[in-house]
Amino acid sequence: MRFSFGLLMKFGLLRHLISLILGFIAENKFIVSKRCQQAYCDYPQRLMPTGDDTNTGECNAMEKQKSKIKSYGKLLIPMTLSMSLLLSACSGSGSPSEASQPEGASGGSGERVTLKLEVFDRGNAPSGMTISNNYLTNYVQDNFGTPNNIDMEFYPVPRSEETAKLNILMASANDVPDIVFTYDSGTFYRYASQGGLTEVGELLDEYGPNLKAFLGEDALAYGQIDGEQLAIPGRRLVLGKYASYVRQDWLDKLGLPVPTTTEQLYDTLVAFKEQDPGETGGRVIPLGMSVAPAQLDSLLWSFVEPISDEERITRTQKLGSSDYPVLLPGYKEGLRFLNKLYHEGLISKDFALDEDKKLLWQDVQNGLVGAYSEDAGELLFEYNGTYKNLQANSPGAVMTPIDPYVNAEGLSAKPGYAPNAMFIMIPKSSKRAVEAIKYLDWMASEDHLFFMQNGVEGENYTLVDGIPVANADASQDIKDRLYNYGDMAIIVNGKYMGDDEKNAEAYIRQVPEVYHDMMRTSVEISDTNKSAPIIMPVPIEAESRYGSALRAKLNEIIVKLTMSSPDTFDTTYDSLMNEYMAGGGQAILDERTKVYEDMMK
Amino acid sequence: MRASIYYARYWRLYAMLVLPVLYFVIFKYGPMYGVQIAFKDFNFFQGIHGSEWIGLEAFREVFNNQEFYKTLRNTLMLNGLDLVISFPAPIILAIMLYELNINWFKRISQTILYIPHFISWVIIGGIVMQVFGTQSGMINNVLNGLGLDSIPFLTDKNSWLATYLATGVWQSAGWGTILYLAALTGINRELFEAAEIDGANRFRRIWHVSIPGIRMTIVTLLIIQLGNMISIGFERPYVIGNLAVRDFSDVLSTFVYRIGIESGQYTIATVVGLFQAVIGLIFLLAANTIAKKLNGEGII
Numbered sequence: 001m002r003f004s005f006g007l008l009m010k011f012g013l014l015r016h017l018i019s020l021i022l023g024f025i026a027e028n029k030f031i032v033s034k035r036c037q038q039a040y041c042d043y044p045q046r047l048m049p050t051g052d053d054t055n056t057g058e059c060n061a062m063e064k065q066k067s068k069i070k071s072y073g074k075l076l077i078p079m080t081l082s083m084s085l086l087l088s089a090c091s092g093s094g095s096p097s098e099a100s101q102p103e104g105a106s107g108g109s110g111e112r113v114t115l116k117l118e119v120f121d122r123g124n125a126p127s128g129m130t131i132s133n134n135y136l137t138n139y140v141q142d143n144f145g146t147p148n149n150i151d152m153e154f155y156p157v158p159r160s161e162e163t164a165k166l167n168i169l170m171a172s173a174n175d176v177p178d179i180v181f182t183y184d185s186g187t188f189y190r191y192a193s194q195g196g197l198t199e200v201g202e203l204l205d206e207y208g209p210n211l212k213a214f215l216g217e218d219a220l221a222y223g224q225i226d227g228e229q230l231a232i233p234g235r236r237l238v239l240g241k242y243a244s245y246v247r248q249d250w251l252d253k254l255g256l257p258v259p260t261t262t263e264q265l266y267d268t269l270v271a272f273k274e275q276d277p278g279e280t281g282g283r284v285i286p287l288g289m290s291v292a293p294a295q296l297d298s299l300l301w302s303f304v305e306p307i308s309d310e311e312r313i314t315r316t317q318k319l320g321s322s323d324y325p326v327l328l329p330g331y332k333e334g335l336r337f338l339n340k341l342y343h344e345g346l347i348s349k350d351f352a353l354d355e356d357k358k359l360l361w362q363d364v365q366n367g368l369v370g371a372y373s374e375d376a377g378e379l380l381f382e383y384n385g386t387y388k389n390l391q392a393n394s395p396g397a398v399m400t401p402i403d404p405y406v407n408a409e410g411l412s413a414k415p416g417y418a419p420n421a422m423f424i425m426i427p428k429s430s431k432r433a434v435e436a437i438k439y440l441d442w443m444a445s446e447d448h449l450f451f452m453q454n455g456v457e458g459e460n461y462t463l464v465d466g467i468p469v470a471n472a473d474a475s476q477d478i479k480d481r482l483y484n485y486g487d488m489a490i491i492v493n494g495k496y497m498g499d500d501e502k503n504a505e506a507y508i509r510q511v512p513e514v515y516h517d518m519m520r521t522s523v524e525i526s527d528t529n530k531s532a533p534i535i536m537p538v539p540i541e542a543e544s545r546y547g548s549a550l551r552a553k554l555n556e557i558i559v560k561l562t563m564s565s566p567d568t569f570d571t572t573y574d575s576l577m578n579e580y581m582a583g584g585g586q587a588i589l590d591e592r593t594k595v596y597e598d599m600m601k
Numbered sequence: 602m603r604a605s606i607y608y609a610r611y612w613r614l615y616a617m618l619v620l621p622v623l624y625f626v627i628f629k630y631g632p633m634y635g636v637q638i639a640f641k642d643f644n645f646f647q648g649i650h651g652s653e654w655i656g657l658e659a660f661r662e663v664f665n666n667q668e669f670y671k672t673l674r675n676t677l678m679l680n681g682l683d684l685v686i687s688f689p690a691p692i693i694l695a696i697m698l699y700e701l702n703i704n705w706f707k708r709i710s711q712t713i714l715y716i717p718h719f720i721s722w723v724i725i726g727g728i729v730m731q732v733f734g735t736q737s738g739m740i741n742n743v744l745n746g747l748g749l750d751s752i753p754f755l756t757d758k759n760s761w762l763a764t765y766l767a768t769g770v771w772q773s774a775g776w777g778t779i780l781y782l783a784a785l786t787g788i789n790r791e792l793f794e795a796a797e798i799d800g801a802n803r804f805r806r807i808w809h810v811s812i813p814g815i816r817m818t819i820v821t822l823l824i825i826q827l828g829n830m831i832s833i834g835f836e837r838p839y840v841i842g843n844l845a846v847r848d849f850s851d852v853l854s855t856f857v858y859r860i861g862i863e864s865g866q867y868t869i870a871t872v873v874g875l876f877q878a879v880i881g882l883i884f885l886l887a888a889n890t891i892a893k894k895l896n897g898e899g900i901i
Contacts, residue, residue: 194646350755
């Protein structure tokens, strides 16, 4: 008995010890920087302690990388370390006068400053590069940083948990980068309403003429709240979202026409199921489905009935960054259609498990899927490779882009993007607002954006009709230079060429040449009958409060209604919608109605 | 004088305590400063100290939230079922292993049983999907091949529950045997021999010697488990769960993640966390009291 207790202790202790050590390594930085909060760290440009500024210097030295300390001579190290030990003992207190430095009052005149930038980390850095040290970060450092006497520091945030990580960063206050961004408007509104963002209107006028011209008033309007420019919205070039695809070789084999209406598509799916033209041995999935908007939205939006503007504005719910027609008439019938497809075996039984489309892509590549909706052209891009792999796995497989989901008016209504991309924000705690604007302005000026997106002429691309076409036979090293250009060129979403026509053409030419025609049709389909998201004059507070939770709830509703027995569909719908409304849906509806009424007054 | 001799002799023991005590102060007591967020309208940019006090408003909001009750119920249900199904599993396994006489076989089986413990839940989630999927899962493919209907292991609530519990047993039972095996080794061999001479067969020996011998270990672990009734790991329900079974798979930890971390409502998340801690403490003390009454000794 005693033995068992001893063992228990040992295991407990061992675990504590390990977590202590790991925790210490992880938290060490935090503890130190916490001590140095505000009072000391307002002069990060000065690493050398001089005279009565000693404290300031020490604290910063701890925050900077050790390599930088080294360069100031070996003697300094023991001094620095011992001083910072002393410092950490006298935490927090410091003369208040040191704490206030006029915002952004620094610049090229001799002092070297650090500009900290968020960057999305997708975990796909090629060997020899890291997300914070690669060809493009070096380009930025050499062409913007060094000439302006600024050290560019890139702060990686995992793409998949962008908002979660950003929330934590913002809450930490002293570790937060000078430039942060999010696609989620709810998050932007929350930060803005809590007073955590720098108003950049004047800074833009003074330091960002190129940036302003590049973004245009339309996009900039998305970053304004009550007349204050609290975010700089990036510019989105391609505004279409979705297209659908069907296996042409299956259609040909069965002698079927390309479906152009929802009914025809349904008949086609039934034929795929019954006659199994792909000889899958009964494993055929006539319609590829997942719980992602790309698969659901084309279908669901086409069921929404034609309605007045008032209804459209008040009853639409914006959850996260997209509009959802949850409360609009007809949405329920869309779900009923999904239910029918599910129970007739026309969509995958596992679609509810597939939130990131991975299962779907696997099934498409294995030649099991007859038709599906997708982000326009997604399957053609080299990084995705779905179409290429499909053709490799099932010789003779051909996909045709289609636009089959039509509404009561015979239009293929579908959602599109707003003309803005990410919300780029400068936290209020940042002392480098001026440099941040300068950086964004630099990116928008001359050919810097072009270079960041396309690389070196002759090595990465050749100009054809004024449009850069990527060199397919470039060596991997050269291709790797631009592996994260999309995440580095934050002021734009899409390749910027100068005018709309060229932008669209450049977008199409991103896919391998053999797919250009298919890509062009896909983009056209995604542009057809698309509706831009509704802009409300003021942010809807309930949306930023309940948005994420309701988004999850809506997915649950879609899945449950699709899988529920057709007999209990209506009762299930009622009880689930009750939960949805109670969980914030009603609050959003009320607030939108009120804002609409105020607007009409 | 006496005291100084005492300290001169034993100071090393106290010195050894410093690290663990520091650990608790820094990582367990330090964060308690943040508990006040539950009573404040937390503002990211004003920090904990600068945010406004709101009293019990956030508690009212949580206790009026249907989702909260659903996740609370699920947490208790999943933990309760785990207690019934997964708690006895390592005990049975340990006794079976202990009864093995062939040493190399025993060691190999032990190692094989431990391995799942070292696989991360994310990977287990992937395996579970490949094995139990309805459309393309391994088991259902075999069933379909035999002309049988698919079983929705992951998308039907009740089947999912079975999958969830089975995965838990598979992952942790082997590792859990360590403590019981250690306790079993501590039992005096003579007791077994005496029982054998008295004519007790294998089952009688297990019932009258092995189990009473590890009773204290069982009670200890039971109390710990009961204390954790209200808290549930995040990974397992999050990874194994899916949208179709959210009625069962949505638990307090996933609720806190969604509300707190994803929606940035730290106040609500802290309220739930505090609630969990208080209820957990009550459970722990209650279990300990019951154990004391039953056994005459508890662990606290």
